Amino acid sequence: SRNRLEGLPRYVFNHMKNLKTLMLEENPWRCDCRLREFRSWYVGSTHRKSLSCTAPFGLKDAPWETVPEEDFGCMPQLEIYRDDATDIEDLGANITYRCVGYGDPEPEVVWDLNGKIVDQDNMMTENERVVKFD
Structure with a gap:
């Protein structure tokens, strides 16, 4: 105890077959995805x-x-990435944005344009959406 542990992998004690006492209290546990399995x-x-x-x-x-x-x-x-091949000043030109989300649990990415959720059915691939705005 009191050894400043914030997290531990679940398997850390697997090889310690004769472990009798484990004192882990009074540590600054960061309760996030890295501690989930051990918890x-x-x-x-x-x-x-x-x-x-x-x-x-x-x-x-x-x-x-x-x-x-x-x-x-x-x-x-x-x-969020913008296709660098597209010059934003070209009025009427297509612009491609890509959004990659990482997290645990995996985040749901939703596109919002002026307070309106962009139609999720405009999907090309799993993480790419194509939407045309006039």
């Missing part, structure tokens, strides 16, 4: 003390067993 293993184990989240803010001081597994997630990261 599930730990909550399901016997002879354990309750551990609490330090971060993110919304889970601060929450005991692991009271937080649903799916809430141990990571914030999505979005990258």
